[in-house]
Amino acid sequence: MDNKKNSTISRGHFLRSAGLITAGFLLTPKDIFAQTSPVITIKSAAATTPITVQALRGDVHVLQGSGGNISVFNGKDGKLMVDAGIAVSKDKIKAAMAKIGSEPLKYLISTHWHFDHCDGNEWVHNEGATIIGHEKTRANLMKTIRVVDWDYTFRPMPTGALPSVVFKDERSLDFNGEKIHMKYYPPAHTDCDISVYFPHADILHVADTWWNPYYPFIDHNSGGSLDGMIDACDRNLKMTTARTIIVPGHGAVGDSSQLGEFRDMLVAVRHNVSKLKKEGRSLADTIKAKPTAVFDHKWGEYVLDGAFFTKLVYADV
Numbered sequence: 001m002d003n004k005k006n007s008t009i010s011r012g013h014f015l016r017s018a019g020l021i022t023a024g025f026l027l028t029p030k031d032i033f034a035q036t037s038p039v040i041t042i043k044s045a046a047a048t049t050p051i052t053v054q055a056l057r058g059d060v061h062v063l064q065g066s067g068g069n070i071s072v073f074n075g076k077d078g079k080l081m082v083d084a085g086i087a088v089s090k091d092k093i094k095a096a097m098a099k100i101g102s103e104p105l106k107y108l109i110s111t112h113w114h115f116d117h118c119d120g121n122e123w124v125h126n127e128g129a130t131i132i133g134h135e136k137t138r139a140n141l142m143k144t145i146r147v148v149d150w151d152y153t154f155r156p157m158p159t160g161a162l163p164s165v166v167f168k169d170e171r172s173l174d175f176n177g178e179k180i181h182m183k184y185y186p187p188a189h190t191d192c193d194i195s196v197y198f199p200h201a202d203i204l205h206v207a208d209t210w211w212n213p214y215y216p217f218i219d220h221n222s223g224g225s226l227d228g229m230i231d232a233c234d235r236n237l238k239m240t241t242a243r244t245i246i247v248p249g250h251g252a253v254g255d256s257s258q259l260g261e262f263r264d265m266l267v268a269v270r271h272n273v274s275k276l277k278k279e280g281r282s283l284a285d286t287i288k289a290k291p292t293a294v295f296d297h298k299w300g301e302y303v304l305d306g307a308f309f310t311k312l313v314y315a316d317v
């Protein structure tokens with residue numbers, strides 16, 4: 001396979017997937033290539049996608065339909081969001097949160113810098129929320145970053161969209177009777193991922209260190225790696241029990257046994273791809289050998305397909 005063809009196919013696979021995860025419906029390759037960038041496609045798709053609300057436990061809810069999953073914690077002190085989704089969903093997200101309760105929005109925790117989690121930061125800040133995040137999330141949001149796979153250059157975000165409270169390793173916040181605990185992962189999906197834990201409710205929001213049940217995107221441009229993702233899964237499993245409700249960055253809310261399956265899939269694909277690469281096979285030949293074949297039905301049907309995921313893993317082994 002020549003390079004040009006290979007990159008075109010890979011790009012198509014990723015774009016189809018990216019549109020599907022964030023928009024909640026299938027965009028055909030034709031729809032996608034009619035746009036200049038999937039970022040624009042994803043943003044316009046969010047404009048027409050309804051927001052769904054799922055109540056979890058202890059007044060923690062999950063909103064879906066605007067980029068990555070958004071957790072909303074409500075109580076007497078007000079509301080706290082984990083991630084803000086796409087900006088164009090503002091009115092629908094506000095309406096969904098008003099149904100949860102009339103308490104004011106006080107805090108937003110950003111799990112990492114990606115646009116499908118931070119695009120709405122500015123409006124959330126303008127509603128009065130203080131934004132908390134990892135120091136590298138703030139630094140990444142202040143930079144111009146070119147993401148080649150998305151054919152898009154992200155410009156620095158306005159000051160109001162940046163976390164004004166930052167931390168390096170971990171931080172706690174007393175709010176609504178919970179001691180909410182934020183913890184940094186060493187580089188995994190990006191270089192600035194954090195988890196957010198609600199101890200009373202026993203809910204862990206692990207963001208893009210888990211996609212359920214999808215092959216995950218690994219952002220090599222931002223310091224992400226497969227081994228970092230596997231390490232993040234091990235850390236997540238250590239922080240949880242069978243009772244813990246786990247919120248992934250994309251896909252259905254789940255539990256530790258489902259998270260364990262995701263971790264085992266990552267390890268198995270790593271083994272298969274690494275074996276082929278060590279035999280001296282090129283990326284194209286490795287993709288042709290279908291090292292993800294037994295996993296594609298479960299993990300590659302709706303989001304990144306096996307070929308694209310193989311490409312990501314090949315770069316990391």
Ligand SMILES: [Zn+2]
Nearest residue numbers: 112114189208
């Ligand atoms: Zn992400």
